[in-house]
Amino acid sequence: VTSVSAPRDIDVVGAGILGLWQALTLARAGHRVRLIEASPEPFSHAQSRFAGAMLAPWCEAEAAEPIVRDAGIVMLDTWKATCPGIVEAGTLVVAQARDVGELRRFARLAPGHAEVEAARIDALEPDLAGRFRTGLFYEREAHMRTPAALAALLDAVRAAGAEVRLGETWAKAGKADFTIDCRGLAARAELPTLRGVRGERLLVRARDVALGRPVRLLHPRFPLYVVPWGEGLHLIGATVIESDDPSPMTVRSALELLGMAYALSPGFGEAEIVELSAGVRPAFPDNVPRVVARGRIIHVNGAHRHGFLLAPALARIVADLVAHGRCDWTLASGLMMSEQPA
Numbered sequence: 001v002t003s004v005s006a007p008r009d010i011d012v013v014g015a016g017i018l019g020l021w022q023a024l025t026l027a028r029a030g031h032r033v034r035l036i037e038a039s040p041e042p043f044s045h046a047q048s049r050f051a052g053a054m055l056a057p058w059c060e061a062e063a064a065e066p067i068v069r070d071a072g073i074v075m076l077d078t079w080k081a082t083c084p085g086i087v088e089a090g091t092l093v094v095a096q097a098r099d100v101g102e103l104r105r106f107a108r109l110a111p112g113h114a115e116v117e118a119a120r121i122d123a124l125e126p127d128l129a130g131r132f133r134t135g136l137f138y139e140r141e142a143h144m145r146t147p148a149a150l151a152a153l154l155d156a157v158r159a160a161g162a163e164v165r166l167g168e169t170w171a172k173a174g175k176a177d178f179t180i181d182c183r184g185l186a187a188r189a190e191l192p193t194l195r196g197v198r199g200e201r202l203l204v205r206a207r208d209v210a211l212g213r214p215v216r217l218l219h220p221r222f223p224l225y226v227v228p229w230g231e232g233l234h235l236i237g238a239t240v241i242e243s244d245d246p247s248p249m250t251v252r253s254a255l256e257l258l259g260m261a262y263a264l265s266p267g268f269g270e271a272e273i274v275e276l277s278a279g280v281r282p283a284f285p286d287n288v289p290r291v292v293a294r295g296r297i298i299h300v301n302g303a304h305r306h307g308f309l310l311a312p313a314l315a316r317i318v319a320d321l322v323a324h325g326r327c328d329w330t331l332a333s334g335l336m337m338s339e340q341p342a
């Protein structure tokens, strides 16, 4: 990010993953930043706390626009340089023998992998030994333990000199030179094409399985990912439902996710269920996160499944807009929306 000659007063509203990266990047660029968050407890109202938090630009290409992969690949290094807890162990994608067509389809849509046979799968994930004959390994992908990453970013925001105001509900732009609106779904009145995409996930503590990296089990109807958080904790997710209903996980979804986890490894049968939860992803129609610049108010929203991956990219764009009134990064145009009807 270009350093600035003229420090500005900037309000960043919302301390989810997008607001944290905005506040951090702008404070490090020398601006006077206030991060304003409605919840008194950090992250208690943020959809970000539910995320799998995988940095998986190649795998996400299966269903996302090319800009998500291209900008996401660039952001891997930014994350590694910023957040100490990033685990660089890649992603393993497998399918049961009857779903091998799914694996071929995924390989075609999401290049950037090595094809791996049983011996390599067993070496990568000893607790899956003997269960899968073929898979895809995306070596450069990374992941993190979501709560720890959010807490580390908040610490970094404070260390960079930003003022963090918790328990303060922002209502309208005040005297600040710029207001960066990162309220997620709460900004729907200003961003009418924003919609909610419900996601449910579980946290389990397993004694008999310890994965070394995120593992995706493909299935035509119930695709699954499992992200290891260490100490036996595994995040099992996630449903993708066109709904902005935030109510608790349904029995159907729990059965589907747990059934698939058990199919991945029967070792999950003895795991303790630590948490079942549901969140709602803010998304624009094409599911690409975007910066929407309207003079002194800049909206950053639509994170969908890519909030963690692309938050630093959106922050880089905003920092350039604040400093120069434009962003010359070649990938920026794909992550900006020129205007929406108010």
Ligand SMILES: Cc1cc2nc3c(=O)[nH]c(=O)nc-3n(C[C@H](O)[C@H](O)[C@H](O)COP(=O)(O)OP(=O)(O)OC[C@H]3O[C@@H](n4cnc5c(N)ncnc54)[C@H](O)[C@@H]3O)c2cc1C
Residues within 6 Å of the ligand: 013, 014, 015, 016, 017, 018, 019, 036, 037, 038, 039, 043, 045, 046, 047, 048, 049, 050, 051, 052, 053, 054, 168, 169, 170, 171, 182, 183, 184, 185, 186, 198, 199, 200, 201, 237, 238, 239, 278, 279, 280, 281, 282, 300, 301, 302, 303, 304, 305, 306, 307, 308, 309, 310
């Ligand atoms: C099950 C599930 C799995 C997911 N997995 C992934 C994943 O693996 N990778 C990924 O990148 N994304 C994932 N996501 C999506 C991701 O969690 C969201 O897209 C992202 O967290 C949205 O971030 P945000 O910062 O825009 O919003 P939020 O995290 O919701 O933050 C918005 C904040 O603004 C605050 N706020 C709202 N109104 C006001 C106001 N008036 N004044 C002050 N503060 C206000 C809220 O309290 C909140 O803290 C997943 C989501 C779900 C539900």
